[in-house]
Amino acid sequence: MNRSRQSLGRWGENLAAVYLASRAYIIVEKNARTPYGEIDLVTRQGEVTVFIEVKTRRNCAYGHPETAITLKKKDHLMNSALAYLQDHPELDGDWRIDILSILQQSSQDEPEITHFENAIS
Secondary structure (H helix, E strand, O other): OOHHHHHHHHHHHHHHHHHHHOOOOEEEEEEEEEOOEEEEEEEEEOOEEEEEEEEEEOOOEOEOHHHHOOHHHHHHHHHHHHHHHHHOHHHOOOEEEEEEEEEOOOOOOOOEEEEEEEEEO
């Protein structure tokens, strides 16, 4: 991944954390590593553990950000969440995987944030 895309991804993840915190989510961990890959954000919403995959794009030339979630990516996210839960038994109870889509088409405009709850099951 080139620096520009990495920078955009980090910016999107930071914006996502602020967005979620303003909606009473507790950020447990950012960029959590598992044997299956990385989880962008691990959060808690009340008693529910919520794994967040953040997708950020500057335009829709290749579709909206959430369209980047392929079947392979869904499997990766599910396996990563299960591995994380196994390593963190203190996070017992319900859990889900959400997608946060961020579209920043112009630096003058507010980013468009779309939150897909329980997007992968």
